[in-house]
Amino acid sequence: MFGKASLVVFCLLGMAAQAAPPMELGRVDGGPAVAFVRNGPGDWGLRIDGTPRIAQARPARVEILHNGQVPQSLAAGYKTLRRTPDGVVAEADLKEHGRALFHIRDVWTMHGDVVTVSRQVQVMADGQGGFASSIAFDVERSVAWNDVKFLAPGILYADPTFDGPRSPGGTLNFAAHRLVVREDMLPAPLFAMAFAGGWSVSILDPSPRGDTTMADTTLSAPILTDARFQFGSLGAKQVEDGPVQFGFDFPGNVGLFGPPLPDKPMMSAPSPVRRYHPIARGVDHHYQVAFRIAHDGSFPQMSRNAWRWAWQTLKPPVTPIDVAQVRTVLLDHLQANSATIGGRTGIPFVLSTVTDKLQWNWTMIGMGFVSKNLECADQLLREGDRDPSERGQKMRATGLAIIKSMIEALPTVPLQGTGYDLATGKVWDHVWLSPYLRNATEDMRVLMQAYAREKALNRDHPEWLAWVKNYSDWLIQQQRADGSFPRRWERGSNAVAEASGTASYAPVPLLVLMTAITKDPKYQDAALKAGEFVWSNWGQRGLFVGGASDNPNITDKEAGMLSLEAYLSLYDATHDAKWLERAKAAGDFAESWIWIWNLPMPVDANNADLHWKKGVPTVGLQGITALSAGGADEYLDWAVPSYAKLYRLTGDTHYRDVARVLLHDTKSMVALPGRLYDMKGPGWQQEHWSMGPGWHGRGVGGHRFWLPWVSANHLHGITVLEETDPALFKEFSEGK
Known part of the structure; x- marks a missing residue:
């Protein structure tokens, strides 16, 4: 909406600058002024004299849609301005x-480098249809669309190439010059733009707030009007040859590329999804938008600083868990659900949480990624060392049996696969258990x-050593x-099935460890080369x-998490400070997928139909991949020890x-004694959920299944933190 009816902003404000002095709101430290500029009598716009210049001649903007008609834009400059001790009150009638x-x-x-506007819209006459308002700016025309690097956390990190064509941050939306995202699809309701010269x-x-309805979140209709909508959309767009425009719509309006149809070509433009409030006296239409104007330098630095600003502003609350209880429940659950057939033992690939x-x-039975049988075995071995009772020793026996069964099922190199059928002992012929680089090296x-x-x-x-060394x-x-x-x-071959080197960070920690164990430098030498490859091709950006x-060459948080581990392992091995700096960059990227605000479930949803239950905090969830924007899981809880390290x-x-x-x-939806939700017992948690619109509807996942990684990752965050940083583990466990 904020992109409609492009204005002659710079001409108007340029003439205004000669006609009357501006009313300055403030100045960015060491940078541009933010000022109200008179267009004419009783007609004020806003301008930021940065590099580039940013302006809006008519800040009061509303879009209305009368029943069955084309949306209409109303826009005006401010009629009155009034200084207060804190800022400026600006008012207008449309x-x-x-x-x-x-x-x-x-x-x-304005405080420091942050400009904030609190908007209240009063409907003065009842009418048919609905309305939405926006706060938006135009960038000076010398800045072209491709001159700007865009950030939408969990969705777009400057380059849309790896985001999938139909993603909100993907190649189709980028080519259409429209990157507008509903905030309920974002880990933080944040969007940022980096310009040449380092300004952002x-x-x-x-x-x-994020309130919505089932009709909205399941995308039941392209146009809906409802006073209960309390979510916005934010982003940037460029209409034809006009300026690049950015801002915030409330309620959120977006454009979505639908799935391809067999008898129809690819959509050439996104399909609008419009949400409005009713044109009725008394409707609640208020919101805030904050703009951070800063000189960050590089895109990675801007991304890091913008994310930390969002973190400091939103202050994600921590909901403490009983760490000891969660560990016990998850380990008992792992042991109870291990299976033995024909002398072979493993953790099933998938089990229902409800039946x-x-x-x-x-x-x-698989290695690494989502199956993690060897990591599950390791957790059982660890508990065997902690618990000398019959319980702990039974877990130790199960862990040893899982490892033995995997080695016996996959004895030859090149590997025939990365998993096998527990029922037959034969390698399972499925793409999920193909000889993936990550699957094997992660569990090994x-x-x-x-x-x-x-x-x-x-x-x-x-x-064990002979198998991994081979x-x-x-x-x-x-x-x-x-x-x-x-x-x-x-399978069983040197022939490459997927040539891409995007996952070259995956074997680095294993190779570093192999040099530490065998004292042969060749493994670490290979790890160093792989680390340099990942950094030079992606990390430095x-x-x-x-x-x-299963999502080759897609931007995702697990790539950041695994790169963080790779760079930390190289730093440990070499003590070269560059690897620590690279670890920080990977960690900064990966954390920007974490939900740092609480998103409510649809107000009219039946809680029994929801997989993520009403009232359960969403802080700690993470986006999965840019391709599945709005989908969320808890995979990054594996990295608790990495961020502690x-x-x-760094002392940061x-x-x-x-x-x-x-x-x-990250443990909010784990079933615990006295808190089972609708799951069949303690220890269960389904794999993922949708938080954004359209995937399955907010609060609903694609299935109700548990996979071994769920428990393995929860446990890794607990047990490895205790092993590597017992003091911090004690502080966290005590709620400090």
Whole structure:
């Protein structure tokens, strides 16, 4: 909406500057002035004299849609300005057919580099249809669309290439010069733009509410009018040859590219999804928007600073858990759901959280990514060391059996796959268990950590080392001259199935560890080359790609999480400060996927039909991939020890705050005694949910299944933090 009826902004404000002195709101520290500029008598606009210049001649803006008609834009300059001790109160009336229809009262304040406006719209006459208002600015025309680098956390990090075509931040929307996102799809209601020369503007809803209805969130109709809508949309667009425009709409209006249809070509333009408030006296239409104007330098620095500004503003609350109880429940649940068939033991690939009906693929036993059988085994071994009772020793026996079964099922290199059928012992012929680089190296790293721990306790497992060493020796022969590794191979072959090197961070921690164990430098040398490849191609741009094995070459948080681990392992091995700086960059990227505000479930939803229940905080959830914008899970809770380590190495207390959120807030939907929700017992949690519109509707996931990674990641955040930083673990466990 804010992009309609492009105005002759700079001409108007340029003439106004000669006619009357501006009323200055304030100045950015060491930077531009923010001022109200007179267009004419009783007609004030707003201008920011930065690099580039940003302005809006008619800040009071409303879009109306009468029943069955084309949307109409009403816009005006402020009629009156009044200084207060805190800022400026600006007011305007918007008329239709000569009668005043809306009264707009904006309160503008400025503190440091942040300009905030609080808007109240009063409907002065009842009418048919609906309305939405916007606060928007135009960028000077010398700035072209491709000159700007855009940030929408969890959706777009400057380059849309890896976001998928139909994503809100993907290539189709970028090509259409429209990047407008509903705030309920965002981990923080934040959008930012970086300009040449280092200046940036970030937009934030500092007091988001997010209320919606089932009709809206399931996209039941392209146009809906409802006073209960309390969400906005924010972003940027460019209409034809007009200026780049950015701002905030309330309620949120967006354009979405629908799924492809067999008999129709790809959509050439996004389909509008419009949401309005009724044109009725007494309707509640108020909101705030904050604009951060800063000189950040590079895009990664802008991204980091804008995200931290959002974090400091929204102050994500921590909802403490009983850490000891959660650990016990999850471990007992893992043990109870391990299965043994024909002397083979594993953790089923998928189990229902609500029924005892078994799925067709429950006997798939896999490594890494979403199956993590060896990591689950390691957690059971750890508990065996903690608990000398029959309970703990039973867990130890199960852990050893899981490892033995995996090695026996996949004895040869090149691997025939990364998983097998528990019922038959044969390699499972499914793409999820193909020889993926990540799947194998992720679980083998955990196995080598367990090997070193066991050996220190005088328990030697030479067959573990031989198996992993055989694979690692083969792996470094697959490394290409540029340092990259293929994502996937054909079964039992050196033939490459997926050539892309996007996941080349995945084997780095394993290879570093193999040098530590064997004292052979060749593994670490390969790790260093892979780390340089990832950094030079993506990391230095503040972008990480390809973490999810089943979503090749897509921007996602797991790519950032795994890169963080890779760079921390290289720093530990070399003590070269550049790897710590790169770890910080990967950590900054990965944390920007964390939900740092509480999004309410649809007001008219039946709680029994929701998978994420009403009243349960959403802080701590994370977006999954840019391709599935609005989808969320808890995968990043695995990285609790990683952020704790960043805190210890850098002294930056923000990383401590991130670790604390990931330890506590990510357990909100784990079924615990006395808090089962609708799950069948303690320890269950389904894999994912939708928070944005359209995926499955807010609060509903694509299925009700548990996968082993859910418990493995929860437990890793607890047990490895306790092992690596017992003091911080004690503080967090005590709620500090």
